[in-house]
Amino acid sequence: xxxxxxxxxxxxxxxxxxxxxxxxxxxxxxxxxxxxxxxxxxxxxxxxxxxxxxxxxxxxxxxxxxxxxxxxxxxxxxxxxxxxxxxxxxxxxxxxxxxxxxxxxxxxxxxxxxxxxxxxxxxxxxxxxxxxxxxxxxxxxxxxxxxxxxxxxxxxxxxxxxxxxxxxxxxxxxxxxxxxxxxxxxxxxxxxxxxxxxxxxxxxxxxxxxxxxxxxxxxxxxxxxxxxxxxxxxxxxxxxxxxxxxxxxxxxxxxxxxxxxxxxxxxxxxxxxxxxxxxxxxxxxxxxxxxxxxxxxxxxxxxxxxxxxxxxxxxxxxxxxxxxxxxxxxxxxxxxxxxxxxxxxxxxxxxxxxxxxxxxxxxxxxxxxxxxxxxxxxxxxxxxxxxxxxxxxxxxxxxxxxxxxxxxxxxxxxxxxxxxxxxxxxxxxxxxxxxxxxxxxxxxxxxxxxxxxxxxxxxx
Amino acid sequence: xxxxxxxxxxxxxxxxxxxxxxxxxxxxxxxxxxxxxxxxxxxxxxxxxxxxxxxxxxxxxxxxxxxxxxxxxxxxxxxxxxxxxxxxxxxxxxxxxxxxxxxxxxxxxxxxxxxxxxxxxxxxxxxxxxxxxxxxxxxxxxxxxxxxxxxxxxxxxxxxxxxxxxxxxxxxxxxxxxxxxxxxxxxxxxxxxxxxxxxxxxxxxxxxxxxxxxxxxxxxxxxxxxxxxxxxxxxxxxxxxx
Amino acid sequence: xxxxxxxxxxxxxxxxxxxxxxxxxxxxxxxxxxxxxxxxxxxxxxxxxxxxxxxxxxxxxxxxxxxxxxxxxxxxxxxxxxxxxxxxxxxxxxxxxxxxxxxxxxxxxxxxxxxxxxxxxxxxxxxxxxxxxxxxxxxxxxxxxxxxxxxxxxxxxxxxxxxxxxxxxxxxxxxxxxxxxxxxxxxxxxxx
Numbered sequence: 001x002x003x004x005x006x007x008x009x010x011x012x013x014x015x016x017x018x019x020x021x022x023x024x025x026x027x028x029x030x031x032x033x034x035x036x037x038x039x040x041x042x043x044x045x046x047x048x049x050x051x052x053x054x055x056x057x058x059x060x061x062x063x064x065x066x067x068x069x070x071x072x073x074x075x076x077x078x079x080x081x082x083x084x085x086x087x088x089x090x091x092x093x094x095x096x097x098x099x100x101x102x103x104x105x106x107x108x109x110x111x112x113x114x115x116x117x118x119x120x121x122x123x124x125x126x127x128x129x130x131x132x133x134x135x136x137x138x139x140x141x142x143x144x145x146x147x148x149x150x151x152x153x154x155x156x157x158x159x160x161x162x163x164x165x166x167x168x169x170x171x172x173x174x175x176x177x178x179x180x181x182x183x184x185x186x187x188x189x190x191x192x193x194x195x196x197x198x199x200x201x202x203x204x205x206x207x208x209x210x211x212x213x214x215x216x217x218x219x220x221x222x223x224x225x226x227x228x229x230x231x232x233x234x235x236x237x238x239x240x241x242x243x244x245x246x247x248x249x250x251x252x253x254x255x256x257x258x259x260x261x262x263x264x265x266x267x268x269x270x271x272x273x274x275x276x277x278x279x280x281x282x283x284x285x286x287x288x289x290x291x292x293x294x295x296x297x298x299x300x301x302x303x304x305x306x307x308x309x310x311x312x313x314x315x316x317x318x319x320x321x322x323x324x325x326x327x328x329x330x331x332x333x334x335x336x337x338x339x340x341x342x343x344x345x346x347x348x349x350x351x352x353x354x355x356x357x358x359x360x361x362x363x364x365x366x367x368x369x370x371x372x373x374x375x376x377x378x379x380x381x382x383x384x385x386x387x388x389x390x391x392x393x394x395x396x397x398x399x400x401x402x403x404x405x406x407x408x409x410x411x412x413x414x415x416x417x418x419x420x421x422x423x424x425x426x427x428x429x430x431x432x433x434x435x436x437x438x439x440x441x442x443x444x445x446x447x448x449x450x451x452x453x454x455x456x457x458x459x460x
Numbered sequence: 461x462x463x464x465x466x467x468x469x470x471x472x473x474x475x476x477x478x479x480x481x482x483x484x485x486x487x488x489x490x491x492x493x494x495x496x497x498x499x500x501x502x503x504x505x506x507x508x509x510x511x512x513x514x515x516x517x518x519x520x521x522x523x524x525x526x527x528x529x530x531x532x533x534x535x536x537x538x539x540x541x542x543x544x545x546x547x548x549x550x551x552x553x554x555x556x557x558x559x560x561x562x563x564x565x566x567x568x569x570x571x572x573x574x575x576x577x578x579x580x581x582x583x584x585x586x587x588x589x590x591x592x593x594x595x596x597x598x599x600x601x602x603x604x605x606x607x608x609x610x611x612x613x614x615x616x617x618x619x620x621x622x623x624x625x626x627x628x629x630x631x632x633x634x635x636x637x638x639x640x641x642x643x644x645x646x647x648x649x650x651x652x653x654x655x656x657x658x659x660x661x662x663x664x665x666x667x668x669x670x671x672x673x674x675x676x677x678x679x680x681x682x683x684x685x686x687x688x689x690x691x692x693x694x695x696x697x698x699x700x701x702x
Numbered sequence: 703x704x705x706x707x708x709x710x711x712x713x714x715x716x717x718x719x720x721x722x723x724x725x726x727x728x729x730x731x732x733x734x735x736x737x738x739x740x741x742x743x744x745x746x747x748x749x750x751x752x753x754x755x756x757x758x759x760x761x762x763x764x765x766x767x768x769x770x771x772x773x774x775x776x777x778x779x780x781x782x783x784x785x786x787x788x789x790x791x792x793x794x795x796x797x798x799x800x801x802x803x804x805x806x807x808x809x810x811x812x813x814x815x816x817x818x819x820x821x822x823x824x825x826x827x828x829x830x831x832x833x834x835x836x837x838x839x840x841x842x843x844x845x846x847x848x849x850x851x852x853x854x855x856x857x858x859x860x861x862x863x864x865x866x867x868x869x870x871x872x873x874x875x876x877x878x879x880x881x882x883x884x885x886x887x888x889x890x891x892x893x894x
Contacts, residue, residue: 397511
C-alpha cells in the first residue's frame, strides 16, 4: 500500500532533509511545555481534575448539550445541530446564503477541516480565507495542516517565502518571518474588510453560561467575529464543560500543554451577539456518537486538541504530520482516525512504538498508548490483513506455545547461515538511501540460554 | 525465598549471557532460583502487532509457575509489563500479579543490593526503556511533575567504578517498538540513530538499559554506523567484575 | 427525527451512570501577586509600568509618544475621546492609533486581563488598534484562573468577555515569534 504511514514517513525521512529540523521544532514546544508545567505546583492534580471533569461532562452529555443550547438561545445565539460532516457543510452554506454572504473569513478549526468545509464552500461559489497565519499558508499551498496547533510546522521559511512570492507578490527570496508575517497581516486586513461573514472553531462550550470560548494568539477569530454581521461558530459536541469553575481548569492547561505559554494571548468568550448581528452555533456530531458509544474509546472525547501528544511523540516528530494521512495526526489522531474509516486508516494505530510519552503529557490523561493497543487488536480482526505479517505471527505464536517446536526452531535458527541473517532478506536489516547500513542483525551465539543451562546442570 | 526466573524468548536465543548474569545475580542475593523451563514468551510480539488472540495458551505455563514461587522475575521490563498488564491481568488476583517483577524492580523493592559485588570502571550511558519507565514506574519520566527517583540508578550504585551518565532525552524511545522496528523501519532506524548521536555526544563507552530488545535495536544501529559504543544489559553490569 | 433528537437519543441510549461533578481543589501561591504578574507579563512581551492614580495620565503620554490616542475609560474620555465607529470598523481616520482601556481585574499566573463589552465599549477595539494600553488596579489581581472565573461568575453576565495576555503574536513561520500578527503590535499595562 502506497499511502501508508510507513511509506509516507519513509519519504519524509529519506526524501527530505527536514526530519531533524522538524524533530527539533516540535521538541522545542515540548520543552516549553515542561517549563510551564514546572510553574504549576499542582500540575499532576490539575491534569487529573481535568480528566475527571471531562468524564463527568461526558457522563451527562445529553443534559449538558441541552442546557448549553437553552442558555445560548436565551443569550440570543442561534443553535443548530449537525449529524455529520455533510450537514455541517449544508447548514453553514445555508446560513451564508440566507444572509447574502459570499466571502468568509475563517479562524482555525480542525472540526471544519475534518468536515471538509472549505472545499465545499468554494465549490458552492463562496470565497473562504483562513485567517490564522499558519492555516493561511497551508491554504495558499493547497495543503492540509500538518499539526492541529501549528498547521505549517512542516514548512521552512524559504518555502513560505516562495509561496507568498507566488501568491502575494512578496520580494523573491526574502524569507524573514517578520517581513512575511507583516505582508500577511496587510493582506488579511483586506480580507477582513471585504468579507461578509466570519466562521470560527470552538475550544470550549460553557453549558451553564451558554457561551463559546475561542483561544487564539493572533486575535484573528475576533477580527472576524466583531466586524461581521453574520457569525458562525462550529463546535464539536465534546467541547462542553459544565460551568466557569471547570473552564478555569482548562484555560490553565490548554496553552501550557500546547505551546508552552501560560495562556493564549486571546481567550474570547462569546455570549451575546452584537446588535444587528446574527450569531450561530453549530453543534457537530460527525461520528462522535460512535466514539461515545464505545466504552473503551469514550475517553478519547476528553481531548481538548492541544497537540501535546504530537509534540512529544518521537514518531510524529520524525515523520511529519502529513504521514498520518488523517485530519488529526499523531497519537490522538491515530486513536480517532479508524472511526472515520477502518480500512483506510488501519495502519495508523501501528504508527507508534507505544512508548507512552503521549499519555504523560496529555492534559486530560487519555490512555493514548492503551487505546492504540486496543485498536490494533480490533483492526486485525475487522479489516483486511497483511497476509505476510499475519502468517509470520501465526507461525511465531505456534512455535512460542510449544517447547518442542521452540527447541527445534532454536536449533534450526542456529543453522541459518550468517550471510543470510545479515542479508537484505532479513527485514531487520535496513539500508539507508545512500547505501550505508542503517541497522544490522546481532551475531547469533553458539548456544541459547536454555542449552547452556541444561549443559550446566548436567555438568554439576 | 523462591524466585522463578523467566528468560524471554529473544534473550534465550540471542543474548544467553543476560540470562546467565540474571541467574547469578539472583543467586548472589540469596534467593532460591528456579529457572522456569516452560514459559517461553509473554506474547508481546503478537499482541503488540494486533494478534493478542494468537497468544491464548501463552498464559498456561505462567499460571502454573506463579503459585509455586514467591516472585517471578525476568530481565525484561517490556515482557514484565506485558505479563502484568495484559497476558495475566484478567486471570489472576492482584497479589499473584504483584509477584511478577522486572529484575531491577525486584532488586530494588524486594531483594536489595547489599550482597551484590560488581565493578565496571567505565562510562556508561543509561537508556530509559519506555516500558520500564512509564509502564513499571522504575523512575521519573521527564513528562511528569513528580519528585525525582530512579530505581535503576539506585540498583546500579552496587557497581563500583561505574561512571553512569543519564544524557538529555534519556527517556526518549529508542525506536524499537516490537514489529514497529520492521514495519516502520525508516522511523525506527532514525530514532535509533538519534539515540546513538545523543549517547555519542555524552561520550559514553557503553549504553545500558533494562531491556535487551531496545539494546538489540541500538546495537544493530551502532554496528551499522561503525560506532565504537557497545550495549550492555543492566544484568551484565550488575554481574561484572572488572 | 431531526439531527438534534438523533444525536441526543444516540447519546442517551449508551450514556450510562452519571459521574459526580468533581471538586476542584488545587494548591497554588496566593502571595506576591504583583511580582508574579509583572514577571509573566514581561516574559510574554508586555510592558508593565507602575504608577499611582496621579501618574497614570503621564505614563500614558510617555509610552504613547503622542499619536492618535482614544480611550474607553470614562475618566480619560475627555482627554482622549473615542471616535471609533463600529459601523465602519476599518476606517483609518476613526481607528485609534493607541487605545486605552481598563481591565476589571488581572490574573497573576498568566498576566491575563479581563475585558468585557463594559470596558471596551466596542469589541473590536481590543484587536484593531496598533497599540493598546490597559490600566489595572494592582489590588484587583487574583492568583489564578480559578479566582478569575469566580469573579466572572459574580459579575453581571457579559455579552463578550476577553482575557487578553499580550500583544497579538504568531510563531507560525518556523517557530519564530512575530509580534503583531493580526491585532495590536504592542501592549502596555499600567498597574496602579
